[in-house]
Amino acid sequence: MDTSAASKPQYALSAGLGLNIEEIQARFGCSQDLVVKEMSFGSIDIALVYIEGLVDTYVLNQSIIAALLSDDKRSADAPSGNLLFFLKEDVLSVGDIGLLKEMDSLFDSVLSGDVVLLADGYAEALHIGAAGWEDRNVSEPTSQTVVRGPMEAFTENLRTNTALIRRKIKDPRLWLEGRQIGTVTKTNVAVMYMKQIAQESLVQEVFSRLDQIRIDSILESGYIEEFIQDKTLTPFPTVYNSERPDTIAAGLLEGKVAIVIDGTPFVLLVPALFVQFFQSAEDYYQRADVSTLLRMMRFMAFFITMLSPSLYIAVTTFHQEMLPTNLLINLAAQREGVPFPAFVEALLMEVTFEILREAGVRMPKTVGQAVSIVGTLVIGQSAVEAGIVSAVMVIIVAITAISSFVIPAAGMSISVRMIRFILMGLAASFGLIGILVGMLLLIIHLSCLRSFGVPYLSSLSPFHGRDQKDTLFRLPWPRMTTRPMSTAKENLWRQPRTSKPKPKT
């Protein structure tokens, strides 16, 4: 057969069973996991085609093979009409059954775990949903842990993930629409949103951006994220991701759109706002005052991570007059004999820390422990004792590092760590003026960013008074009466205004 014909998308099945099987085996290159089980039903030859490992053997054996072989069905008066209809209606005890006519859709079905039933003399086939493969169980989230709150995380299975969300929101208005993206991987992508809460234009925008993707493969949500984000040239993440079903459900209820991608536990949520990256799921589960304090601390940590090395460089090399005298003498004493300028010293330590961090993440868990011990010893003590760096620099690096881990979203903490190096360079060249200019540029950049048309800094700039209750502060739940202006303008009210419960007197 002609190879150009094989690449044609619409290639009909032939009526001959043998021909079809040959064709299938040729296209799969006789892969060993492709199983073609030939049998007969009554007088007609049939064949089951599936991929071993993708189908649930229990379903295959009990509901398909056993049904086909059972005597009472076989002896029942041979199908006078369409055999495939007869099998579909009367024999097979599986819910998801359908007809297909093209070779390509047959491949799609087989590759997504269906069992395809071919019958001699029919140019059609039945695809029988029997998908079932080894899966990771729903387990505790690893990247966004909480002390109080649900302890379940998404898995690699799309259906499990959408079910996890549905279990949180029992409302028919939670709509789910699927797409297959990736010309080769054909990855299932589900877009979920709350009809009537999410703005129609936003949902349309998400679909139009998804539909523009023409890549061959989607292996993780990061692929999609980079395709659909508004602006590529920015260190800040403009798409939120989470492995926590409660976080995603909360986002949906605020009128955001979730994009669930098969094969990854990370679900995307758009639009993403700057402040969102400083909010943890736990903020909403513990007392409002505690959450508010913690949020403020996170913003503080954000600035510490971003600024502390550069401030140290700027103040010690340009603005020594700003330090209290005793501190200056103390710092000067520590710097005696240090061979590098403060900038090089800071750079050295910060880079070392980044290397250690990366090593700690990539190393197998058992080795990671060793890496961190060696790292602390080398950095914390030997470097200072050898006089290569000053002790205060180690303190600065440590504070920077710890603060960067306080930011709940990994994406944001990485961007801050990147910006930190630029600010350090500016501080080394221009001192505090450099830092100031750097910060101004940063603010300008942040104000220019948009995530799916929503200003990135929203609720701070543009300022929405109502949304302040869940931006820097978190008001108690009875006071959280409205949804965010930026995403749920049309369906703002979350609950009626209520008064505090009082004991009857």
Added chain:
Amino acid sequence: MRRGFRLCVCLLLLTLVTGCWNRRELNELGIQMGTAIDKIGDEYQVAVQVVVPGEVSARLNSGRSPVTLYKASAPTIFEAFRKLTETSPRKIYSAHIRVLIIGESLAKEGIGTTLDLLSRNPEARTDYYVMVSRGMAEEVLKVMTSLEKIPAHNLFYSLDTASKTWAPTTTVTMDEVILQLVTEGLNPVLPGVDVFGNSVMGDSKSNVDKIENDAWLQTAGLAVFDKDKLVGWLNENDSKGYNYIRNNVKSTVGHLKCPEGGLLALETLRTDTDIKVSFEQGEPVILLRIINESNIGEVECKIDIKKPETIVWIEREIETKLRQLLQQTIQKVKSKYNVDIFGFGQAVYKKDPKAWKKLKADWKERFPRLQVNYDIDITIRRTGTTNNSFENNIKE
């Protein structure tokens, strides 16, 4: 896109063009803590006390002197400062200067020109203390001190603490000196400082090896200036009077003689002085209004302080004593120096600028016969944690 990238690269390269202009590493700085300026012949001699950071820090201490002294002489102070680099390996960094000590001989010639450079220098803040040494200013910077490792710090803090708790002492910062110099009807007064004990031993580490140091620094009265020239010194009592009039006293301790012998010490908690001016037949009359709140701090005599009459008596006694003190001080300054250091002229100017214009020309003649009245209001607040002294009940 390509153009944007190029622009970014150009901007990044531009940051390198600065060559880290004005950048100074901490270990390239000679942190100057104190300055002493003397005049030797026609040349100014500048001596600076520079910190040896390693020796000050507790961890790196190797037992050498915590500070070092560099000095140089030149016709102008600025030149002398620069000439310091002949001996100093690091550029002298003056932003953290704590004290400026002016030699007595230089002070007699006039401090105006000296202060010009220091007030012009953008590096240093003008919040350091200025004082006059009783001898060569340089000597003051050559005394090792024990509690504060850096002698300039020691001087700064001892002056600072004393001025808050002891009436004869006051502090004058650089900007205040300049203000006092340019204010009409006011002449500057600077605290004096001197090396006591065996000054030859002072600059060696052995000075602080003993419990009682061989040489130590101490404040020594107040230096009276006529415009910018030193004309004389006030003793302890006069200094106290001066500080009361200038409202420099924050808290202090004084004593009274009891009627039956023995002494009674009082702690001043709050005191506030107001100089009021009125005119009698065109002549200005000064009224010093002092409101003072005190506690009884020590009773060394037989006196029944439980009685309200006693308290009234004490209040009246203090009032008299304070009036005498002020009178003595003013009289002495009038007769001995004839310099308006109290700012009476300034008070007149504030009250009536036009009158001051006429009076200003012969203020020097008017000042000695200026009438000063007193309105002193003393309140005793508390008697400490007890009333009558247990001394009265000691068994015989």
